[in-house]
Amino acid sequence: MKLVIERREISSALLRFSAPIASIGIALFVAGFLLLASGVSPLDAYREIIIEALGSVYGLSETLVKTTPLIFAGLGVSLAFRMQIWNIGAEGQIYIGAMGATWVALFSGIQNHWIMMTAMFFAAFFCGGMWAGVAGFLRARWQVNEVIVTLLMNYIAILWVDYLIYGPWKDPKGFNFPLTAQFSDTARLAEYFDTRMHSGFFLALFCALVLYLFIERTVWGYEIKVIGSNQRAAKYAGMNTGMAIFFVLFLSGAIAGIAGFSEVAGLQHRLQHGISPGYGYTAIIIAWLAKRSAIGVVIVSFLMGVLLVGGDSLQLLWQLPVAFVYAFQGLILFFLLASDFFIIYRVKLIKGVVHA
Amino acid sequence: MVLSFHHSLCESIYIDCHMTDILNFENIRKTFPGVIALDDVSFSVARGEIHTLLGENGAGKSTLMNVLTGLYHPDRGQIRIAGEQIHFTSPRDSLACGIGMVHQHFMLVPAHSVFENILLALDNIPNFYSRKTYKQKIQKLIDEFDLDLDLDTPVWRLSIGAQQWIELIKLLMRDCQLLVLDEPTAVLTPQEADRLFNVLRKLKQQEKSIIFISHKMREVMEISDRVTILKKGRSIATRTRGDFDESTLASLMIGRDKVPQWQKTLQMSDEIVLDIQNLSVRNDRGMSDLDDFNLQLKKGEILGIAGVAGNGQKALAEVLTGLKNTNQGRILARQKDITNSNARYSYIAGIAHIPEDRKSIGIAPDMSVDENLIMKSFKSGSFRNWIFQNKKAIRQNAEEKIEQFAIKSGPDGTPVRYLSGGNIQKVIIARELSEHPAVLVALYPTRGLDIGSAGYVHKVIADGADRGMSTILIAEDLDELLKLSDRIAVMFRGKLIGYVNPRKTTREEIGLMMSGETPGDKA
Ligand SMILES: Nc1ncnc2c1ncn2[C@@H]1O[C@H](COP(=O)(O)OP(=O)(O)OP(=O)(O)O)[C@@H](O)[C@H]1O
Ligand SMILES: [Mg+2]
Numbered sequence: 018m019k020l021v022i023e024r025r026e027i028s029s030a031l032l033r034f035s036a037p038i039a040s041i042g043i044a045l046f047v048a049g050f051l052l053l054a055s056g057v058s059p060l061d062a063y064r065e066i067i068i069e070a071l072g073s074v075y076g077l078s079e080t081l082v083k084t085t086p087l088i089f090a091g092l093g094v095s096l097a098f099r100m101q102i103w104n105i106g107a108e109g110q111i112y113i114g115a116m117g118a119t120w121v122a123l124f125s126g127i128q129n130h131w132i133m134m135t136a137m138f139f140a141a142f143f144c145g146g147m148w149a150g151v152a153g154f155l156r157a158r159w160q161v162n163e164v165i166v167t168l169l170m171n172y173i174a175i176l177w178v179d180y181l182i183y184g185p186w187k188d189p190k191g192f193n194f195p196l197t198a199q200f201s202d203t204a205r206l207a208e209y210f211d212t213r214m215h216s217g218f219f220l221a222l223f224c225a226l227v228l229y230l231f232i233e234r235t236v237w238g239y240e241i242k243v244i245g246s247n248q249r250a251a252k253y254a255g256m257n258t259g260m261a262i263f264f265v266l267f268l269s270g271a272i273a274g275i276a277g278f279s280e281v282a283g284l285q286h287r288l289q290h291g292i293s294p295g296y297g298y299t300a301i302i303i304a305w306l307a308k309r310s311a312i313g314v315v316i317v318s319f320l321m322g323v324l325l326v327g328g329d330s331l332q333l334l335w336q337l338p339v340a341f342v343y344a345f346q347g348l349i350l351f352f353l354l355a356s357d358f359f360i361i362y363r364v365k366l367i368k369g370v371v372h373a
Numbered sequence: 374m375v376l377s378f379h380h381s382l383c384e385s386i387y388i389d390c391h392m393t394d395i396l397n398f399e400n401i402r403k404t405f406p407g408v409i410a411l412d413d414v415s416f417s418v419a420r421g422e423i424h425t426l427l428g429e430n431g432a433g434k435s436t437l438m439n440v441l442t443g444l445y446h447p448d449r450g451q452i453r454i455a456g457e458q459i460h461f462t463s464p465r466d467s468l469a470c471g472i473g474m475v476h477q478h479f480m481l482v483p484a485h486s487v488f489e490n491i492l493l494a495l496d497n498i499p500n501f502y503s504r505k506t507y508k509q510k511i512q513k514l515i516d517e518f519d520l521d522l523d524l525d526t527p528v529w530r531l532s533i534g535a536q537q538w539i540e541l542i543k544l545l546m547r548d549c550q551l552l553v554l555d556e557p558t559a560v561l562t563p564q565e566a567d568r569l570f571n572v573l574r575k576l577k578q579q580e581k582s583i584i585f586i587s588h589k590m591r592e593v594m595e596i597s598d599r600v601t602i603l604k605k606g607r608s609i610a611t612r613t614r615g616d617f618d619e620s621t622l623a624s625l626m627i628g629r630d631k632v633p634q635w636q637k638t639l640q641m642s643d644e645i646v647l648d649i650q651n652l653s654v655r656n657d658r659g660m661s662d663l664d665d666f667n668l669q670l671k672k673g674e675i676l677g678i679a680g681v682a683g684n685g686q687k688a689l690a691e692v693l694t695g696l697k698n699t700n701q702g703r704i705l706a707r708q709k710d711i712t713n714s715n716a717r718y719s720y721i722a723g724i725a726h727i728p729e730d731r732k733s734i735g736i737a738p739d740m741s742v743d744e745n746l747i748m749k750s751f752k753s754g755s756f757r758n759w760i761f762q763n764k765k766a767i768r769q770n771a772e773e774k775i776e777q778f779a780i781k782s783g784p785d786g787t788p789v790r791y792l793s794g795g796n797i798q799k800v801i802i803a804r805e806l807s808e809h810p811a812v813l814v815a816l817y818p819t820r821g822l823d824i825g826s827a828g829y830v831h832k833v834i835a836d837g838a839d840r841g842m843s844t845i846l847i848a849e850d851l852d853e854l855l856k857l858s859d860r861i862a863v864m865f866r867g868k869l870i871g872y873v874n875p876r877k878t879t880r881e882e883i884g885l886m887m888s889g890e891t892p893g894d895k896a
Contacts, residue, residue, distance in 0.1 A: 023446060023462040235760045239744065239751055246737035253696065253734045254748040 040356035066327030078212035084322035089276035090300030106167025108297025109174030114274025117144030122204035145274015153266030196289035217279030401450035407784035412606035428603035430795025431781035473544035652702035662688030677858030738790035
């Protein structure tokens with residue numbers, strides 16, 4: 018009798034669905050020992066996380082607040098992944114999107130709420146899109162690697178926004194803090210149930226639906242899938258692959274840019290330092306875990322939201338150090354990624370004579 | 374702990390090999406979701422024999438070989454190597470036991486040299502290896518087997534045929550005892566195939582065993598010691614040399630299903646649909662693929678192009694379909710200049726192309742048969758409603774094509790990559806023919822197809838000609854050209870040598886022209 022590890026030729030839908038869930042279970046189990054070591058009962062802690070993140074109107078609303086930008090950025094990244102284009106720059110695109118929306122909010126002088134919202138939306142969409150579009154253009158035209166370009170442009174974007182809020186856009190009445198003036202009511206998204214949750218969340222869900230239809234149902238989505246599957250075949254069939262690469266990166270950045278709009282118009286009501294605590298990077302993990310599907314992005318983003326809010330509450334309730342929260346989140350991610358191993362391979366017990 | 378002990382066991386296999394059978398398959402079964410790829414396969418391969426596997430497209434030949442090398446794991450049944458039952462978990466294990474395979478669709482690193490590609494495949498190379506000794510070792514093999522290969526050439530410059538030598542050398546360097554060759558000759562010229570057979574005979578003398586897969590009956594007759602016939606995943610017969618001929622094998626293989634019959638009416642039209650004038654094309658190496666080439670294609674005719682591979686046929690097809698640009702000359706389609714237009718435009722002008730290198734430019738491997746069938750026409754009105762795809766029409770189109778071309782496509786939505794080699798080829802052909810082009814450029818259209826399917830493709834081309842489609846048929850097999858063509862044009866070094874009438878010419882005449890001699894007063 019021998020234990021062997023072999024590659025699965027196929028992995029069933031059931032397995033692909035259950036493996037991540039099982040791996041979260043394992044992660045919670047392992048993290049339990051960490052909690053025990055810090056003198057906290059794991060069961061209490063987990064119950065608390067669930068209650069904090071999901072159990073009250075307030076908790077749930079906070080989770081959705083965190084979920085919202087993750088959905089946008091995740092959708093953007095996953096769209097590019099669909100075509101085997103690696104957009105690592107969602108973070109920068111969020112900042113540039115937020116900048117675009119802020120510019121409209123502060124300086125356009127539009128008085129009507131709906132016109133204002135639309136203008137801010139498209140400013141963010143267009144700015145985020147062009148930001149990523151630079152990488153798309155370079156890639157399409159000169160085969161410049163988009164991973165490097167999108168990644169490096171993150172730093173430019175973040176520093177550029179910093180420059181604006183420390184310099185020309187700084188609120189004169191802001192006691193010298195690095196932030197812009199508050200938006201007027203016309204430039205704010207509606208909020209619900211007396212919480213911080215805002216219409217951005219519904220916009221994100223809508224965006225996921227539109228993107229799903231775009232990829233799975235439209236002629237362009239078909240083209241993107243063909244190019245992602247085999248670029249040479251696409252060329253041979255007469256598709257303009259260069260144009261498609263630019264277009265997809267533009268759209269990818271534009272959707273990430275909407276996250277910037279939703280953050281400043283829905284939540285922070287101004288542009289300030291650190292408007293995104295790394296949502297753009299988390300989005301890469303989300304897109305990867307979601308296996309590039311739009312619906313998957315929504316689900317995974319929600320889980321991430323729970324993790325973020327729940328982690329915060331651990332910190333508050335038991336005075337656990339912030340490092341612990343990171344370790345906890347890292348463990349869960351680690352096991353989620355590891356679950357892929359069991360989707361690809363299987364461990365098998367073989368009876369009789371074996372040469373392996 | 375699991376993977377580490379195979380070396381010792383495999384050595385022992387090598388040592389106590391008094392048995393004559395090196396390999397036994399016993400009741401192998403392998404299913405994929407919705408497909409029984411192998412139902413029940415049993416046969417054995419003896420030491421020092423060339424054993425051919427014969428079967429229709431999708432019969433399970435490649436799957437069986439993948440089970441042997443450990444890429445797939447059988448649902449049931451056993452494999453014995455030199456009498457010992459084995460369970461390989463990956464191709465690495467089987468290689469360590471001396472079983473090597475050249476795949477139907479193999480992959481090399483294109484930017485690396487031949488030498489580097491071979492080196493990549495070897496393990497146990499010391500950190501500070503001596504380039505020189507390894508080079509000498511490999512060169513010795515190349516000389517011994519009389520292969521035609523330069524170690525320093527980057528792989529992207531080589532023909533697929535030459536790339537296959539690399540795959541073979543990799544296995545020889547590892548001293549494999551059992552070699553599996555999955556349709557090696559599908560991409561070889563007849564001359565290269567002869568050379569391969571010489572290599573195989575030498576290997577046989579060295580007591581190595583070979584499993585050979587091919588759809589070309591002539592080769593099977595020439596090289597096999599035994600033939601096992603696979604039909605719908607079952608091994609239905611094994612015949613020994615002297616005990617089979619072409620027709621018994623064919624009838625065993627396709628059974629009662631007949632090769633499709635067709636009748637070609639002679640086309641009399643003199644209307645010229647395609648006029649190629651003084652075409653010149655240079656290749657990456659700066660040499661001329663086409664050199665002042667002229668050709669005229671008439672409406673409704675099948676114009677065969679004969680020539681030793683590498684004399685410009687591929688460039689001709691690529692230029693006609695817009696994949697390559699010309700350096701000089703014009704292409705007129707019904708008086709319209711289409712020189713240097715892109716692939717799409719060529720298609721609208723009615724030229725379709727069945728890519729020779731089917732995996733790399735023919736299909737989108739992760740997408741379904743349905744989606745691959747509309748790759749060229751997805752923008753046309755019949756497959757869309759406004760910006761949306763018309764899934765119903767796409768499905769219906771696929772059902773038609775699958776039925777017509779007898780494509781074994783597995784359950785709906787199966788990605789094309791999982792289809793058998795021949796069935797992938799059928800998907801491409803069905804797609805290229807579906808728009809009823811005015812001119813069809815068919816480059817080796819029956820490569821890798823079983824005799825039934827090849828017959829069907831011939832029928833489709835002949836029927837197309839009856840409807841007025843003109844075909845440029847580029848093929849290696851003279852029999853195929855003679856049977857199908859109305860005229861045959863012979864190419865040599867990128868030039869047109871002349872036309873012959875297939876009903877009056879002789880093989881000798883074509884052979885002479887293929888080596889560059891201009892014909893006398895015939896044509
Ligand atoms: N990984 C897979 N997943 C699903 N189906 C598969 C897979 N591999 C093979 N098949 C199916 O198994 C059957 C046998 O395929 P196989 O490639 O062995 O045929 P073959 O005899 O080599 O044919 P060909 O002469 O065309 O190469 C086919 O119907 C194919 O679609
Ligand atoms: Mg095969």
